[in-house]
Amino acid sequence: MQVKxxxxxxxxIASDIFxxxxxxxxxxxxxxxxxxxxxxxxxxxxxxxxxxxxxGDKWSLIIxxxxxxxxxxxxxxxxxxxxxxxxxxxANRLKHLQDEGLISKxxxxxxxxxxxxxxxxxxxxLAPLVLEMVRWSAAYDPETTARPDIVERVNTxxxxxLEDLRKSRMADED
Amino acid sequence: MQVKxxxxxxxxIASDIFxxxxxxxxxxxxxxxxxxxxxxxxxxxxxxxxxxxxxGDKWSLIIxxxxxxxxxxxxxxxxxxxxxxxxxxxANRLKHLQDEGLISKxxxxxxxxxxxxxxxxxxxxLAPLVLEMVRWSAAYDPETTARPDIVERVNTxxxxxLEDLRKSRMADED
DNA sequence: CATTTCACTTGCATAACACAAGTGAATGAA
DNA sequence: TTCATTCACTTGTGTTATGCAAGTGAAATG
Numbered sequence: 068m069q070v071k072x073x074x075x076x077x078x079x080i081a082s083d084i085f086x087x088x089x090x091x092x093x094x095x096x097x098x099x100x101x102x103x104x105x106x107x108x109x110x111x112x113x114x115x116x117x118x119x120x121x122x123g124d125k126w127s128l129i130i131x132x133x134x135x136x137x138x139x140x141x142x143x144x145x146x147x148x149x150x151x152x153x154x155x156x157x158a159n160r161l162k163h164l165q166d167e168g169l170i171s172k173x174x175x176x177x178x179x180x181x182x183x184x185x186x187x188x189x190x191x192x193l194a195p196l197v198l199e200m201v202r203w204s205a206a207y208d209p210e211t212t213a214r215p216d217i218v219e220r221v222n223t224x225x226x227x228x229l230e231d232l233r234k235s236r237m238a239d240e241d
Numbered sequence: 242m243q244v245k246x247x248x249x250x251x252x253x254i255a256s257d258i259f260x261x262x263x264x265x266x267x268x269x270x271x272x273x274x275x276x277x278x279x280x281x282x283x284x285x286x287x288x289x290x291x292x293x294x295x296x297g298d299k300w301s302l303i304i305x306x307x308x309x310x311x312x313x314x315x316x317x318x319x320x321x322x323x324x325x326x327x328x329x330x331x332a333n334r335l336k337h338l339q340d341e342g343l344i345s346k347x348x349x350x351x352x353x354x355x356x357x358x359x360x361x362x363x364x365x366x367l368a369p370l371v372l373e374m375v376r377w378s379a380a381y382d383p384e385t386t387a388r389p390d391i392v393e394r395v396n397t398x399x400x401x402x403l404e405d406l407r408k409s410r411m412a413d414e415d
Numbered sequence: 416c417a418t419t420t421c422a423c424t425t426g427c428a429t430a431a432c433a434c435a436a437g438t439g440a441a442t443g444a445a
Numbered sequence: 446t447t448c449a450t451t452c453a454c455t456t457g458t459g460t461t462a463t464g465c466a467a468g469t470g471a472a473a474t475g
Binding site for chain 2: 109110111112113114115116117118119121123124125128129132136149150189192193195196197199200201202203204205206207208210211212213
Binding site: 143146155157158 | 420422423
């Protein structure tokens with residue numbers, strides 16, 4: 068089975084075992100230029116697969132963590148993350164998160180060469196997922212640096228903590 | 242900075258920007274043979290990074306979903322997942338999940354050539370994370386096939402639903 | 416007006432994943 | 446008791462995603 072890339076018009080082979088979605092980007096170098104990654108979606112309708120296809124790569128949730136939990140909002144701040152994301156991957160992932168509607172990108176009114184990346188409602192709604200990660204890792208990682216007071220708050224007053232996060236981090240969308 | 246692989250004794254270059262953990266497996270083909278993936282861990286202590294390094298690849302949570310939500314427990318059943326996991330990746334991921342202590346592997350008493358893969362407590366404790374994925378995807382994926390009654394139950398009686406899951410899916414560990 | 420900052424892009428290398436084919440032990444039917 | 450089939454994998458090879466270093470152009474700063 069062959070699928071035509073909507074940008075290059077090149078034909079690509081697609082497996083018929085599981086469907087491959089070509090979203091104006093694909094496998095050839097010509098397409099890759101405009102690619103916003105990931106190139107393939109499983110499209111089974113399964114909610115777990117959907118979430119994994121949207122933010123299940125190695126970096127998307129790290130970026131969302133930086134916005135949500137650490138108040139970061141610029142390219143340079145994300146790049147400085149201790150995990151060491153590569154600059155090309157960061158650019159690609161920011162584009163992807165924008166395409167998925169999880170973050171917004173606006174010029175910083177105070178500095179015209181700087182952009183501000185902020186969570187949309189859809190992006191912020193991943194917060195409960197992030198908090199469950201914190202809870203699980205705090206329980207099972209002996210080397211965890213998760214702050215005990217935060218973990219305690221997550222365990223005892225999740226809704227309140229979420230509300231505090233919402234107030235401080237969510238972009239004004241209107 | 243160089244790190245010695247504990248299997249091959251080969252030296253590998255490790256970035257000093259972010260630490261790379263070599264766990265009896267690494268970058269050379271000699272090591273790869275014994276590799277259980279992933280080869281690199283970020284080791285920053287961050288709970289989000291820890292969870293991503295443990296189950297943040299493309300397939301681990303799909304397997305856990307199959308055990309947790311669909312009652313699967315054999316290699317063949319996982320292989321038949323509609324998402325179409327490749328057999329080598331499945332074998333690799335099962336080994337990895339075992340190494341991480343998320344699943345157990347036992348011979349099927351009824352069929353000596355069959356193995357049963359079941360969740361440990363640590364693996365089952367990812368259920369809240371999985372349920373948050375269901376909730377988020379059900380809200381944002383227009384094509385979702387998530388059952389409305391399940392989503393409703395997750396939203397209104399999460400603890401009860403988790404308890405039901407626990408009863409039906411968790412391996413007897415003692 | 417030269418220098419620095421900032422948000423990227425480009426080219427090339429490596430790691431993760433995909434696909435097809437094959438293997439050996441356990442089982443079941445002839 | 447042989448032989449085909451099932452089952453859980455392994456192996457080889459190609460493709461996709463990620464990593465790394467270097468470079469670019471526009472906006473700010475001295």
